Amino acid sequence: MTYLAKPRLLTADAPRNALGYTRRDYEGAISTLCAGCGHDSISAAIVQACFDLDIEPHRVAKLSGIGCSSKTPDYFLGNSHGFNSVHGRMPSVLTGAALANRNLIYLGVSGDGDSASIGIGQFAHAMRRGVNMTYIVENNGVYGLTKGQFSATADKGSKSKRGVVNSDSPIDLVTLALQLGASYVGRSFSGDKEQLVPLIKGALRHNGPAFIDVISPCVTFNNHAGSTKSYDYVREHNEAVNRVEVILPRDKIETSYPPGSLRRVVQHDGSILHLRKLAEDYDPSDRIGAINYLQGRQALGEIVTGLLYVDSSALDMHSHLNTVEKPLNQLGDAYLCPGSKVLEALNTSLR
Amino acid sequence: MSAAQAIQSINDFVVKFANVNGSGSASANELFARAIIRMGVPVAPRNIFPSNIQGLPTWYEVRVTGEGWLGARGGCDMMVAMNPQTWDRDVAAIDPGGYLFYDCTKPMPRSKFRDDITVLGVPLTAMCNAEYSDARQRQLFKNVMYVGALVALLDIDFEATEKLIADRYRGKDKLIDANINALRLGYDYAKKHLPCPIGLRVERSDKVGDWIFIDGNSACGLGAVYGGATVAGWYPITPSTSVIEAFASYCRKYRTDPDNGHARYAIVQAEDELASIGMVIGAAWNGARSFTATSGPGISLMQEFFGLAYFAEIPAVIFDVQRGSPSTGMPTRTQQSDLLACAYASHGDTRHVLLFPEDPYECFTLGAQAFDLADRLQTPVFVLLDLDIGMNERLCKPFDWDDERRYDRGKLMTYEDLEAGKNFGRYLDVDGDGIPYRTIPATHPTKGAYFTRGTTRNAYAKYSETGADYIYNMERLRRKFDTAKDLVPSPIVQKSSQPTRIGAIYYGSTGPAMAEAHALLEADGVHIDIMRVRAFPFCDEVMQFIADHDFVFVVEQNESAQLRTLLINEGEIDPKRLVRVLHYDGSPITARFIATRITEAASERKISPIRKVAP
Numbered sequence: 001m002t003y004l005a006k007p008r009l010l011t012a013d014a015p016r017n018a019l020g021y022t023r024r025d026y027e028g029a030i031s032t033l034c035a036g037c038g039h040d041s042i043s044a045a046i047v048q049a050c051f052d053l054d055i056e057p058h059r060v061a062k063l064s065g066i067g068c069s070s071k072t073p074d075y076f077l078g079n080s081h082g083f084n085s086v087h088g089r090m091p092s093v094l095t096g097a098a099l100a101n102r103n104l105i106y107l108g109v110s111g112d113g114d115s116a117s118i119g120i121g122q123f124a125h126a127m128r129r130g131v132n133m134t135y136i137v138e139n140n141g142v143y144g145l146t147k148g149q150f151s152a153t154a155d156k157g158s159k160s161k162r163g164v165v166n167s168d169s170p171i172d173l174v175t176l177a178l179q180l181g182a183s184y185v186g187r188s189f190s191g192d193k194e195q196l197v198p199l200i201k202g203a204l205r206h207n208g209p210a211f212i213d214v215i216s217p218c219v220t221f222n223n224h225a226g227s228t229k230s231y232d233y234v235r236e237h238n239e240a241v242n243r244v245e246v247i248l249p250r251d252k253i254e255t256s257y258p259p260g261s262l263r264r265v266v267q268h269d270g271s272i273l274h275l276r277k278l279a280e281d282y283d284p285s286d287r288i289g290a291i292n293y294l295q296g297r298q299a300l301g302e303i304v305t306g307l308l309y310v311d312s313s314a315l316d317m318h319s320h321l322n323t324v325e326k327p328l329n330q331l332g333d334a335y336l337c338p339g340s341k342v343l344e345a346l347n348t349s350l351r
Numbered sequence: 352m353s354a355a356q357a358i359q360s361i362n363d364f365v366v367k368f369a370n371v372n373g374s375g376s377a378s379a380n381e382l383f384a385r386a387i388i389r390m391g392v393p394v395a396p397r398n399i400f401p402s403n404i405q406g407l408p409t410w411y412e413v414r415v416t417g418e419g420w421l422g423a424r425g426g427c428d429m430m431v432a433m434n435p436q437t438w439d440r441d442v443a444a445i446d447p448g449g450y451l452f453y454d455c456t457k458p459m460p461r462s463k464f465r466d467d468i469t470v471l472g473v474p475l476t477a478m479c480n481a482e483y484s485d486a487r488q489r490q491l492f493k494n495v496m497y498v499g500a501l502v503a504l505l506d507i508d509f510e511a512t513e514k515l516i517a518d519r520y521r522g523k524d525k526l527i528d529a530n531i532n533a534l535r536l537g538y539d540y541a542k543k544h545l546p547c548p549i550g551l552r553v554e555r556s557d558k559v560g561d562w563i564f565i566d567g568n569s570a571c572g573l574g575a576v577y578g579g580a581t582v583a584g585w586y587p588i589t590p591s592t593s594v595i596e597a598f599a600s601y602c603r604k605y606r607t608d609p610d611n612g613h614a615r616y617a618i619v620q621a622e623d624e625l626a627s628i629g630m631v632i633g634a635a636w637n638g639a640r641s642f643t644a645t646s647g648p649g650i651s652l653m654q655e656f657f658g659l660a661y662f663a664e665i666p667a668v669i670f671d672v673q674r675g676s677p678s679t680g681m682p683t684r685t686q687q688s689d690l691l692a693c694a695y696a697s698h699g700d701t702r703h704v705l706l707f708p709e710d711p712y713e714c715f716t717l718g719a720q721a722f723d724l725a726d727r728l729q730t731p732v733f734v735l736l737d738l739d740i741g742m743n744e745r746l747c748k749p750f751d752w753d754d755e756r757r758y759d760r761g762k763l764m765t766y767e768d769l770e771a772g773k774n775f776g777r778y779l780d781v782d783g784d785g786i787p788y789r790t791i792p793a794t795h796p797t798k799g800a801y802f803t804r805g806t807t808r809n810a811y812a813k814y815s816e817t818g819a820d821y822i823y824n825m826e827r828l829r830r831k832f833d834t835a836k837d838l839v840p841s842p843i844v845q846k847s848s849q850p851t852r853i854g855a856i857y858y859g860s861t862g863p864a865m866a867e868a869h870a871l872l873e874a875d876g877v878h879i880d881i882m883r884v885r886a887f888p889f890c891d892e893v894m895q896f897i898a899d900h901d902f903v904f905v906v907e908q909n910e911s912a913q914l915r916t917l918l919i920n921e922g923e924i925d926p927k928r929l930v931r932v933l934h935y936d937g938s939p940i941t942a943r944f945i946a947t948r949i950t951e952a953a954s955e956r957k958i959s960p961i962r963k964v965a966p
């Protein structure tokens with residue numbers, strides 16, 4: 001652990017966002033991950049995204065399972081409540097938290113072992129339910145914390161550090177999320193901040209289940225030749241279908257692109273996604289087309305990245321449940337308890 | 352058989368209905384039970400049903416009990432044999448001198464009957480075929496018809512029964528008329544062709560008073576509404592499912608916003624019990640009162656999460672409606688066999704607060720109280736009932752609620768507290784009772800956030816692997832559990848009429864049978880003090896009670912004497928002083944069983960005076 005602590009000094013000229021916060025206000029405890037671990041870059045991207053979006057840190061609830069990746073919520077947003085739950089079960093805990101207060105921003109952070117191996121069931125059902133959240137899987141193809149065993153996202157034929165070849169078929173969480181009803185689905189690479197930060201921003205402003213699969217190399221156990229989740233391999237095989245820019249209602253700037261190359265998506269909360277096309281034939285509003293495209297390109301060994309699907313009209317779990325606007329955790333006794341009169345009438349009906 | 356041998360009894364007998372599952376008999380049988388209650392005579396009905404939906408045999412047993420003994424009695428004075436499949440065993444089950452009621456449409460060979468019982472035949476099928484053309488109607492009204500015949504045979508008030516039907520189908524006049532017509536057909540036939548009334552008779556009384564008739568699971572659901580629960584995560588499992596169904600239906604009624612129809616609650620059917628308890632814990636962490644309902648197999652699946660909630664100190668309420676175990680066990684039979692699995696649920700040094708309701712009234716009160724306790728103690732609270740309480744309608748005290756009562760949300764650190772600069776250590780024992788303060792997410796923009804985790808941490812919620820931090824935390828948790836002793840409902844003692852050195856301890860659904868056994872034993876000169884424990888951790892009175900008696904029977908419904916084990920373990924009691932009385936065949940325990948066992952055991956121990964209790 002060679003990670004050096006950054007001095008928490010505030011320079012007078014540090015840029016501030018609309019809330020008057022600097023980036024430092026979005027940071028957390030010092031990371032204890034290995035130097036160079038992809039997960040730390042994702043934490044930095046989350047910090048940047050929240051800073052850029054002027055999110056009040058305490059309005060975010062960050063939840064995770066167990067693993068190196070799941071430790072990271074301690075390393076960003078120090079003023080947010082965090083919950084490092086149990087292995088593979090973050091989705092249910094997040095779902096419950098979201099039920100209790102519909103007005104917070106829910107950020108779930110998980111690993112490929114946490115979500116695709118032990119937690120595949122909870123991952124699937126949280127997507128199905130339409131939980132309003134940003135769900136990030138920091139995908140390194142191995143269990144980092146237990147020292148490098150293959151996870152369920154490891155590609156068939158990829159080689160472990162000790163030279164063992166994985167013979168099991170991989171689970172592709174992006175395809176699953178698309179099938180199961182996630183309404184914002186992206187993939188990115190921890191080494192591509194330019195792509196990752198806007199993807200996270202779009203997800204945080206999305207209404208409904210937003211899922212981002214971030215390939216995040218484990219430098220200690222899965223960054224060697226023969227691995228399909230190493231920095232080198234991902235750089236070589238990364239095929240981005242688009243680039244995203246998130247425009248908030250308050251931003252007046254209109255970026256100009258050559259006609260036909262830009263797609264505008266207005267999200268539920270008024271934020272606008274500008275998608276600059278990189279793949280001519282890619283349509284991010286076509287769920288089935290996206291699945292087909294991904295499958296086709298994956299067969300060619302490409303890692304497709306970008307905003308792969310977005311449905312800005314999606315409804316979330318609270319709409320399905322028709323819950324009151326006011327968060328359930330703020331309803332007082334008078335709203336909850338029917339009182340003695342009702343009970344008397346009930347007693348009468350039970351005689 | 353001569354009439355002299357036939358059982359003669361007023362307001363004290365057992366009628367058993369043998370039916371086919373899915374034939375619509377349940378509502379007719381319930382009508383029978385309620386008609387007797389309307390006459391002011393207590394009844395204790397119980398369903399005995401298989402783990403399937405249609406086709407297998409079911410029984411409904413109604414104990415008519417003028418004295419108000421609501422435990423199962425055992426035996427059968429009258430069998431209403433409506434299921435050809437179980438005919439032989441049903442006929443064999445009738446007590447000598449009892450009565451057999453059956454559909455005599457098809458002639459039966461003499462060998463199918465017994466000489467020592469009174470046989471009462473009504474050609475129900477023939478009458479229904481003559482009256483109705485539709486197959487479903489024939490089936491449904493046949494049930495009402497036999498109730499009509501029983502009304503005549505047992506001298507039940509016909510008008511009271513009619514009124515009951517009118518109340519039940521209020522607003523649906525056609526249904527009222529059709530049901531009363533069927534009732535009348537059965538009644539008239541019996542009056543004309545059978546010797547009404549028979550030796551078993553219902554006589555008006557005033558023993559029911561203002562008591563209500565409801566099943567324990569519904570009462571739990573109502574308790575959750577009154578207790579302020581807003582989030583329920585659950586997964587269907589017999590016999591707990593109807594807790595959530597009741598919660599949902601009461602919520603639709605009492606928790607729907609009158610202005611816009613919005614729900615002041617959220618119920619999510621999870622994909623399994625891991626997810627249901629995960630949701631409960633997530634919601635509770637975020638400040639909503641939340642609960643789940645489950646049974647043994649669900650409790651097993653939830654173990655890891657119980658440990659998390661215990662160690663991270665998150666309130667949660669779990670209704671465990673116990674059933675026959677281990678494994679899938681006897682899903683539709685009753686047992687008290689999850690006690691240890693709940694008391695020490697999850698790996699490591701854990702211990703949990705348990706509440707033991709005796710009947711629907713306590714399902715409601717303890718169910719509501721569980722939410723206050725969970726918030727106050729910041730820990731999971733289990734409400735342990737069982738199938739016998741949960742899935743049978745039971746007479747109980749009417750529910751009451753004090754409108755002055757406010758929810759106890761426990762030790763919450765507020766925005767104002769944080770602004771005022773109060774020292775916030777999430778796991779800091781400020782008051783010496785082991786209970787720390789917590790913040791709900793989003794309480795304050797810059798103060799009060801902390802990281803919740805299942806790993807060891809220091810008093811300020813920072814990750815720590817230091818032995819001293821670990822021990823501080825464990826000792827505080829122990830202190831907190833001791834604090835719980837003074838907060839949970841205290842035990843209820845019923846003294847013998849004479850000073851005695853013998854005691855008995857029991858809990859939950861054993862209550863009514865034990866109360867009756869107590870009276871039987873007293874009448875027979877066996878004097879014991881009895882104590883019903885209502886919670887774990889055990890209050891000091893429980894240990895004092897054991898200390899005050901030479902030995903104590905521990906009466907419970909499982910094979911391995913789990914309550915006894917818990918008492919021995921927690922109170923460091925000499926095992927010899929706690930005598931097992933165990934009932935665990937899946938049927939509810941009876942007073943006869945308890946009295947016989949205690950009499951036998953007491954005589955072995957040479958307690959005088961001893962006389963045999965009539966079996």
Ligand SMILES: Cc1ncc(C[n+]2csc(CCOP(=O)(O)OP(=O)(O)O)c2C)c(N)n1
Nearest residue numbers: 067068069087111112113114142143144145
């Ligand atoms: C129930 C349970 N089983 C096993 C473990 C051990 N364990 C801790 S982390 C982990 C794997 C984590 O892998 P992943 O989610 O990919 O996270 P990474 O460390 O790679 O970021 C395992 C198996 C555990 N904590 N809990």
Ligand code: SF4
Nearest residue numbers: 034037068144218219
């Ligand atoms: S073991 Fe791998 S995943 Fe874990 S911190 Fe180190 S590099 Fe990251």
Ligand SMILES: [Mg+2]
Nearest residue numbers: 111112140142
């Ligand atoms: Mg991993």
